[in-house]
Amino acid sequence: MAAGNLELLLNLGHFVVCGEISPPQSADKAAVLKKCAYFKDTVDAVNFTDNQTAVVRMSSVMASVFALECGLEPIMQMTCRDRNRLAQQSDLLGAAAAGIKNVLCLTGDYMSFGNHPDAKGDFDLDSVQLIHAVSELNQGRFLSGDVLKSPMKLFIGGAANPFAEPFDLRIIRLGKKIAAGAQFIQTQPVFDVPRFEKWISAVRDEGYDQQVHILAGVMPVRSVRALIHLRDEVPGSLVPDEYILRMDAVKDDKEKSAEVGLALAVEIVDQLKRIPGIKGIHFMPVMWESITPRLVEQCGLLPRPKPVIASESSEEAV
Amino acid sequence: MSKLSEAIANICEKRQWLYKPILLMESGAKKLIFRCQDCGQCVLSQNAFTCCMRCPKQIRNGPCGGTRPNGRCEVYPNRACIWWLIHRRAKRLGVVHKLKKYHIPADRRLQYTSAWMNMFAGRILPLQLGKKPKEVTLTKKDPPPLR
Ligand code: SF4
Ligand code: SF4
Numbered sequence: 001m002a003a004g005n006l007e008l009l010l011n012l013g014h015f016v017v018c019g020e021i022s023p024p025q026s027a028d029k030a031a032v033l034k035k036c037a038y039f040k041d042t043v044d045a046v047n048f049t050d051n052q053t054a055v056v057r058m059s060s061v062m063a064s065v066f067a068l069e070c071g072l073e074p075i076m077q078m079t080c081r082d083r084n085r086l087a088q089q090s091d092l093l094g095a096a097a098a099g100i101k102n103v104l105c106l107t108g109d110y111m112s113f114g115n116h117p118d119a120k121g122d123f124d125l126d127s128v129q130l131i132h133a134v135s136e137l138n139q140g141r142f143l144s145g146d147v148l149k150s151p152m153k154l155f156i157g158g159a160a161n162p163f164a165e166p167f168d169l170r171i172i173r174l175g176k177k178i179a180a181g182a183q184f185i186q187t188q189p190v191f192d193v194p195r196f197e198k199w200i201s202a203v204r205d206e207g208y209d210q211q212v213h214i215l216a217g218v219m220p221v222r223s224v225r226a227l228i229h230l231r232d233e234v235p236g237s238l239v240p241d242e243y244i245l246r247m248d249a250v251k252d253d254k255e256k257s258a259e260v261g262l263a264l265a266v267e268i269v270d271q272l273k274r275i276p277g278i279k280g281i282h283f284m285p286v287m288w289e290s291i292t293p294r295l296v297e298q299c300g301l302l303p304r305p306k307p308v309i310a311s312e313s314s315e316e317a318v
Numbered sequence: 319m320s321k322l323s324e325a326i327a328n329i330c331e332k333r334q335w336l337y338k339p340i341l342l343m344e345s346g347a348k349k350l351i352f353r354c355q356d357c358g359q360c361v362l363s364q365n366a367f368t369c370c371m372r373c374p375k376q377i378r379n380g381p382c383g384g385t386r387p388n389g390r391c392e393v394y395p396n397r398a399c400i401w402w403l404i405h406r407r408a409k410r411l412g413v414v415h416k417l418k419k420y421h422i423p424a425d426r427r428l429q430y431t432s433a434w435m436n437m438f439a440g441r442i443l444p445l446q447l448g449k450k451p452k453e454v455t456l457t458k459k460d461p462p463p464l465r
């Protein structure tokens with residue numbers, strides 16, 4: 001089986017760039033394709049969120065399939081909130097069959113954050129166990145131990161939050177994810193770079209940066225309101241006051257505010273690029289996908305390496 | 319565990335009048351002390367005697383990414399994150415290394431069964447009281463006949 005673009009580039013030592021798309025809250029395929037256009041040729045792969053913040057959206061599996069249609073490499077996100085281990089494994093089989101190469105395993109936001117706070121959560125597995133389940137599938141086994149009829153391969157990702165408490169336990173948990181089979185890690189959006197440096201140096205001390213590809217998250221925001229919302233309402237994120245003050249100074253002018261937001265993101269990326277152990281950047285322009293081409297360009301990350309044609313690398317197929 | 323404990327479990331699990339009081343006693347005591355959720359596969363001794371099934375997401379390899387800076391849960395801001403508590407207590411007891419262990423997915427068939435009996439029967443890992451985690455091969459997979 002051929003490896004995906006993301007896996008190949010990471011293994012070749014490129015500094016990769018990922019994007020992120022939340023599928024629409026409707027059955028509108030055109031909306032997905034429109035967002036995909038912003039990411040085409042500006043990033044190497046794009047995350048498709050799975051009912052992010054517990055708000056019902058188009059399924060990440062289907063949105064990822066639409067991305068494949070327009071030649072974009074998807075990273076399908078999968079949470080443990082909405083499916084039990086049966087549905088998860090069956091969706092993974094379907095995704096692999098459709099040609100999806102990457103999966104990001106998450107526990108998922110709790111239902112009370114979304115638009116169906118009255119729903120029953122599943123949480124049959126947790127994210128570490130889900131990573132383990134995908135890695136078992138890659139090795140030809142279901143969680144039950146039954147054997148797959150034919151092999152499949154997915155590049156397995158996990159998430160890490162360098163900013164939430166308890167700090168030491170998070171490093172331990174990252175180690176658990178790696179032991180369970182995670183091959184790349186995407187972090188929460190970084191605003192507080194010194195704190196991130198503290199985390200990554202703890203990760204380097206354990207040698208985890210050698211065992212897994214770590215991609216740092218960066219979220220461009222276009223208004224001070226979004227930034228304050230992040231700080232106050234989104235658990236597990238740290239936003240330095242300096243950024244809030246800078247955004248606050250231009251809050252009345254929409255365009256200026258967007259420019260400052262863009263500049264902040266570029267600044268953060270410049271600092272991140274210099275930190276050893278980071279293998280790429282994961283942009284999360286939530287509700288601001290149109291900024292991606294400019295953002296990636298200003299960060300000096302264009303042009304992206306050409307996608308490796310699948311047929312060339314399929315020689316290694318089993 | 320041992321032949322003897324398996325025999326005990328075997329006797330108790332086949333008799334409702336024996337099993338029910340044991341279950342009630344165990345679960346009652348653990349509810350009072352640890353707010354047990356009756357998962358039937360106790361990991362208290364591995365998690366510094368703090369029950370991780372109290373987490374709203376019932377994460378057995380925690381914590382999730384949302385723990386607040388003051389150690390509160392992302393779901394209930396007025397409650398402590400269970401995994402923050404586990405970590406704090408593990409530090410006090412000097413058993414943080416035990417938290418490195420990967421916990422396999424919970425066997426949902428064991429919900430509302432007696433973890434003690436499951437332990438005797440060799441369905442789940444034994445108590446991990448020492449500093450060093452014990453490695454044991456489990457002998458039984460099926461849930462107890464009486465539930
Ligand atoms: S781990 Fe399971 S059996 Fe043990 S106290 Fe918690 S819910 Fe009860
Ligand atoms: S913050 Fe802690 S207790 Fe709350 S859901 Fe996450 S892991 Fe569970």
